Structures are given as structure tokens and as C-alpha cells.
Amino acid sequence: MGEIGIAGQNRCPRLAEDLETHGKFVLVNEVEGAGAGWPRVIAHPDSMKEGSPGAIHGVVTFTHPKHRQENPRMLYLAIDQHRKQLTVNLRNDAGDVILKRQVSTEWKRVREFMEEMQKRSVPEGGFVAIVEVCGFNDWFLKMLTEYGCRETVLVQPEKRSKNKTDRRDANALGELLWTNRERLLAGKRVQNVRQVVSPSERDAEDRQLTALRQRVGRLRTRAINKVQHLLLKHNLQQECPTKGIQAKKARKWLETLPLGTIDRLEMDQLLAQWELMDKQLEHLDRTIVERQAKNETAQIIASIPGAGSYGSLAIASRIGSIDRFPHARSLAHYFGLTPSSNNSGDATRRLGSITKEGSALVRFILAQIVVHVLRRDAVMKEWYRRIKKRRGAKIARVAVMRRLATIIWCMVKRQQHYQRGGAPATGNGSECVIVPNRNAFLEEIQGRSRNSKEKGRQGLETVAAARP
Secondary structure (H helix, E strand, O other): OHHHHHHOOOOOHHHHHHHHHHOEEEEEEEOOOOOOOOEEEEEOHHHOOOOOOOOOOOOEEEEOHHHOOOOOOOEEEEEEEOOOEEEEEEEOOOOOEEEEEEEEOOHHHHHHHHHHHHHHHOOOOOEEEEEEOOOOOHHHHHHHHHOOEEEEEEEOOOOOOOOOOHHHHHHHHHHHHHHOHHHHHOOOOEOOEOEEOOOOHHHHHHHHHHHHHHHHHHHHHHHHHHHHHHHHHOOOHHHOOOOOOOOHHHHHHHHOOOOOHHHHHHHHHHHHHHHHHHHHHHHHHHHHHHHHHOOHHHHHHOOOOOOHHHHHHHHHHHHOOHHHOOOHHHHHHHOOOOEEEOOEOOEOOOEEEEOOOOOHHHHHHHHHHHHHHHHHOHHHHHHHHHHHHHHOHHHHHHHHHHHHHHHHHHHHHHOOEOOOOOOOOOOOOOEOOOOOOHHHHHHHHHHHHHHHHHHHHHHHHHHHHHOO
């Protein structure tokens, strides 16, 4: 009957127009002698009330092809993953819970469950899954793909409830997936839900490599600091033959330095750790250089002064596809470099410190890059000095970090390199002018400042003149 209504749009143009606009209507009565399927009263289902006049011969829902969905039926699987078990919550297309259980993470048990899940989902059109991100999701996400999961939604865990249990967490995940199924499966944002985009295999390896490089570097720094502490303990740092203890001559001196039995034992252990960390860092740096040379995004970011192979690869691997960031400010927000806000009512300028969401490693690297950029880019340094004069050095450095994040977005989006300065581009070369014309920007700011002062002075004169 729905096809008759659509096919007869020449005879019922209003029906066809309303049907396409709203998607669904209800056939309430049929016109006698006009042929089966031709409606006399057309109404939206929400407007139907009990006791409406007229005999109802049948109720039929018309759905325009524009509003139809292919294979709308499926199962919705929510998993609360732990080291030894999986807490499962399964819902049907109507949102009813049809399975609640716990599955061991032993290979035999978990494969049996996934095989059962695969067979059960075939007549229902497949299944989708939602999982909270943790440090050991990798193997299970691959298994979900192997057993026919149509799509996996990864979300950040929420704040811990005071009535927390694994079954409640799994049920909350299932409710979240089913309630927002259309938006989640379409890749759209859901309020108060932080979705996680799974990186590609190469980006995941680069992230792991750069994080390992950071950890080894910290261990090396910790060992050096402990050596310095031993020297300060006995006031021996003044006897060092060099200015610092990291020179080869100083390290030989540390090997023969007379100390007590326990202090000598600790010194030997620290020197052995120091040497081991140097070898590991050398090997990691070679690997990073090799992988950075094959990453186009990392090579573009490396054109920023001070980025280097390690910094550019770390940033590029955590950006992934630049297309998922619609604006330059989106990347700055992704790295947690935008100010937090606490606005309410008339208070609309309650801005606090930066959110510090996203990768802490990227923020650390950008903080190191800022030092080199301010040394080599005179125009950026001038912009930094203006902010420093008004807000202080710390806030000015964070402002430059945020500016660098927006610059990186422009560089990667346009596939162009960083150019020091800020003059507009005149040729058709491959270099990109990312830094804006700061002179015009500063003149505009100064003009605003003069206008605000003038308005303030006029307001004071008006108040003074109004006084008796």
C-alpha cells in the first residue's frame, strides 16, 4: 500500500510532498469507490488520539524511500573488559536485554562465546559492540573483527560511581549504545561521551615507539640525578674534573671515586644503568629516524625549528588523519591547549587554565619546540613578547604552544612546510606561510586598546558631569 501511495504522486501531490518531508504517516480511512489504497485522512502518528471520529479500516505506516534504512535490525553488545573476565550485556533491536553473563578471558572460553555470538547474530543482521578503552584492548578488538562485528565503538570511561559493579557498568554501556545507536554508528558526536578513534597499525606502532623513547629517557635522567645526589651527599661534586658529570672524563672519574661500601655499590649500579640506557636510546633513535623518513606528515612537522625526528613522529602519530579535525582550533583542543570555562548566567568570561586533555607527551614536545621557535622566528618572538608583557612568561609560552598546534593543522592540511617570519607568499613555491602577519594584528589590538581607553575616559567624564 505504501508503494501505491508513492506511485500515485501525480494524483495525490500533497500526499507525496508530506510523505517526503516527514517520512512516515498513517493511513486512517479509504475513500469508497476510489480504489484500494487511496487515503481519505492522512495524519502523523503522533497526532493520532483515541476516540477520533470515523471508522478505521486499518492502520498502515508509509515510509518514504529517503527515510528507509537497510538492515536496521541488529544486536548490540556491551563489554566491560578486565584482565581475567569479560562482563557482557546483549540487547536486541528493541532495546531489551537478552543476555547478561561473564566470560573468562581464557582463549578457549572467549572463542566459544564469540562463536556463539556470531551464530546468534546472523538472523538478526549482525551485531555491533561498545567497549571502554583500557590498556589491554588490542587482542579483544582484533577478535571482534574476526568474528564479524560490524563496528566497534570505543569510549573513554566515565567518572567512577559510588555504586560501581561490573554488571552495572556493562548495562550502562549497553544502554548508551542502544539509545545513541544512530549517532554512534554514523560517527557523530554524542553529548558527554568521549569517543576514541582507533589508530592505524602504523600509527599505533609509532605511538608505542615514541612512548618507549620517553620512558627510557626518563629512566636515564633519574639515574643521572641519583648519581648527583650521591656526590652532594659527600660534597664531592666540586672535585669533578669537568663542569658536568656527563662527560667521558667525568664518568671515568666516577668509576674510581673512593666511597663507602654501600655508596660504592649504588654508584656502580647507577653507572651500569646509565650505560645501558645510553645504548637503548641510541638504538631507539635509529629506529625513530628510519620510521620518520617514511611518514610524510612527520616530515612536514619536522620543518618546524626544534621538532626533529622524535618530536615530529610523536605528534604525527597522535594526529592520525587530519580530516577528522574540521578546524585548526580543533587540533589545539584535542591536545588540551584551550582554556577551560565555567560560564553560567551573566558570567560569560569565566576562563581558567588549559584543559590538559589529550596527549601529555605532545604538550611536552610542543613546550620544547617553543624554545627553538622563539630563538629562530623573530615575528613569533615579537608576538610572544606582547603577551608576556600583559600576562607573564608562562601564559605567553602556552599561547605559543596553542598557536603552534594551529600552525601544524594548516601545514598538514595543505601539505606545506613551516616558514619563519610571516610575510604573505608571493610565488607558487611549495613553502607555506603559516604564521600570520603579526604587524597588522598588533596594530589592530593597539587600536582596540585605544578605543576602549577613549570610551572609558568619556564614561568617566559623563559620570562626573552628572554629579551635583
